Amino acid sequence: MQYEGRIVKGIGGFYYVDTADGILECRARGIFRKEKLIPLVGDLVTISVDETTGTGAVEEIHPRKNLLIRPPVANVTQMAVVVATANPKPNLYLLDKLIASAEYAGIHPLICWNKTDLDSGEDYGELYRNAGFDVLLLSAETGQQVDLLKERLKDQVTVFAGNSGVGKSSLLNRIFGTETFATGDVSSRVERGKHTTRHSELAALPFGGYIIDTPGFGSFDISLLQPENVVELFREFTPYADGCRFRDCSHTVEQGCQVLQAVEDGKIASSRHESYCALVQEIRDANKRK
Ligand SMILES: Nc1nc2c(ncn2[C@@H]2O[C@H](COP(=O)(O)OP(=O)(O)O)[C@@H](O)[C@H]2O)c(=O)[nH]1
Ligand SMILES: [Mg+2]
Ligand SMILES: [Zn+2]
Structure with missing residues (x-):
C-alpha cells in the first residue's frame, strides 16, 4: 500500500510521515544513503506500508522547494519573525537579519510584533509595512490579531524565529488553544534547554498547515x-x-x-x-x- 505524505519527525532512524490515514512510522531505505540524500523533516515523500508487518518505508523523496540548514527542514514556505514591542526591547538588527535570511532562502517573511499590550508598536508596524512587509501587531496576552495570524499560517509551513523571551511559545499556545509549548522566564528556559534534544518537528495545525517548533531558530550562516x-x-x-x-x-x-x-x-x-x-x-x- 502506497501513501503520499510529509515527514513531520525524524528520530533514531525512523521517520514519522503525516498521511491521509494519520501519522505512519517508516524506515528510510538504504538507497538514500548511497545517493547521499537524507530524508528531512518537511520532505514530501511516497511511502509503502507492508500490509502484513505494518512496517513503512520511505520510497521516494519529492523534489524540495527549499532547504533550511539550521534547523534542517525542507519545504518551509514562511518565516514568522517574532519580535516584542517591549520587554525585551526590540533588537532591530536581529530582526532585519532574520528577515534577510528568509529572503535569502526564498521564504515569505511575516513580521510579528508581539506584546502590543505593553507598547502598541504602531510605529514599528508602519516602518515595516512601508518597507513592503506583511506585518501583524499581536498580543499573546490579550489575543490581539491572533485570528489574523491563524489566517496567515493556514496551509503554510511556518518556522518561528526570534529572540528568546519575545513570546513565540505563548503565541503558539494561543494558536493551538493549549499549553503545549513551554513558556517562561529565561532562567527556567536555560534549565530546560539542558535536557531537551534539539531535533526539529513539524506540528500540524488544526486548521491546515504546519509549524516548526524548534527552539532557538537562528539567522543564516x-x-x-x-x-x-x-x-x-x-x-x-x-x-x-x-x-x-x-x-x-x-x-x-x-x-x-x-x-x-x-x-x-x-x-x-x-x-x-x-x-x-x-x-x-x-x-x-x-x-x-x-
Ligand atoms: N505582556 C505580555 N507578555 C507576554 C506576551 N507574550 C509572551 N509574554 C511573556 O513573555 C515571556 C516569554 O514568553 P515565551 O512565550 O516563553 O517566549 P519565547 O522564548 O519567545 O518562546 C513569558 O513570561 C510570557 O508570559 C504578550 O503578548 N504580552
Ligand atoms: Mg519558547
Ligand atoms: Zn549606491
Missing part, C-alpha cells in the same frame, strides 16, 4: 554571503540600488549613492539602512578572518 549580495535581501532598497549610478557601489557611504539619498529623503528607514551597513560590515569582518 553569513559565510554564504558576499557584501554585494546583501542589498538584494533588503527588498525596499532594490529600486534605488538599481538606479544607483555607481558600479560596485556598496550603498554604505558613497557620496551621491541613490540608496543613501533615499535614506535621506525618508523613503528608506534609517534603521533598515543601519542594519544593512552592519550586515555588510559583519561579512567583511568574517572575510578578513578567513
